[in-house]
Amino acid sequence: MRVFLLKSRMRNIEVCVSPELIHLFETKGKNVVIVDIFRATSTMMAALANGVESITPVMDLETCRVMGSKGYVIAGERNGLAAEGFELGNSPLAYLNHAYAGKKIAMTTTNGTSAIEKTKSEAHQVLLGAFVNIKATTQYLNDQSQDVLILCAGWKGKFNLEDSLYAGALVSHLHPHFRTDCDSAIALKSLYESNSHRLQIFLGQASHAKRLQNHNIDEDIAFCLSMDLYDIVGLLSGGELIGIQTNDR
């Protein structure tokens, strides 16, 4: 069956390097992978892999605060720092050792949540992209018939290095099962492949990493660049992000 599928229609993969360019892409019916490596999507995957029941992405701090009064644990950052009055910021380390297992989280972040909002209405599925579960996401996308669009959350609308490198890595992992005639996909695949042996050093140059280093979160950065810690995928389902074990499907 899968052989027939691959022969009948080659699936397509594209990369949108900034949410501000998303209107130039068709999202309808596609599997859209949202990427915000430092740190929203990495943190979400850490939370889901450590037993968090669901994460509700919300656009602003005020909505998040309201959800706090309804039993949600609220998590939010602005410009890389925990928002005032929030139990959690955006550090993936806070969720380790099943610290919030069974809890429902409401989370707002600078760039990641906004990227989810822009695509969720039309996409077939919205997935979370992070290095910590890249193989699980690769396997999941490979097993589906939909085209893939990777949307980099970027930094205040601009191209950023860490999200782009993840996009290139995912294109590389999905090659040759997906066509890559999108120029950004071709470019970022090459960028990843020529820097995969020195990812941490290369990313050390990134402007966002430099900003985060100023907040003394070296451990967060090292975590976000760890490969394949988890074998679950993160999916949007009924407005909530949930984790699905790839072996369970």
Add this chain to the structure above:
Amino acid sequence: MRVFLLKSRMRNIEVCVSPELIHLFETKGKNVVIVDIFRATSTMMAALANGVESITPVMDLETCRVMGSKGYVIAGERNGLAAEGFELGNSPLAYLNHAYAGKKIAMTTTNGTSAIEKTKSEAHQVLLGAFVNIKATTQYLNDQSQDVLILCAGWKGKFNLEDSLYAGALVSHLHPHFRTDCDSAIALKSLYESNSHRLQIFLGQASHAKRLQNHNIDEDIAFCLSMDLYDIVGLLSGGELIGIQTNDR
């Protein structure tokens, strides 16, 4: 004097990968290099190097037609083809052998002219970026004190491979005389450096190149990817693009 200048302030170089992101960048006081490799800026450089007196970039075909009645030779393309009733399309080869020497050209193109329009009011200078004169442009920018912003014309607002590779090449050529803490500059510098030995093959994958190949213009593509044919720079001066011999300054 130059040593003092370099010590006193390290100049900055940035890359904007699409005209649709230009509002996120400061253009004021910078040398802005507009890049539309296939084919607007390559064609403009070929024209200026072959004795064309000036090129006036205009936004639309109708304005171009009006200028035709005022003695300008009119050149224009839409979607890769010569516009109806225009003497010239957008092929650089038409200008070789000084075929239009001494003429004033009015030119409109799909992406390139629009990129010039978006930056010309605030920039210190607007330059044309093309592989055919990349060393001359490098030398010119190096001799000036201004920060540099490279603006890729892209394809209908999207990131494109050929313009991005040129941007990476120019960042690479200007390194280490300019700082490159802009993530797209860092990424594209690396992309260029790891593909410079096989530029034509790598660009063969580009979607825009594929489109152009369908119009039977392989020779145009080969021309646009030729390095350092000319030692002049292309500059916007009083609304007109003119060529300046780098050795004359």
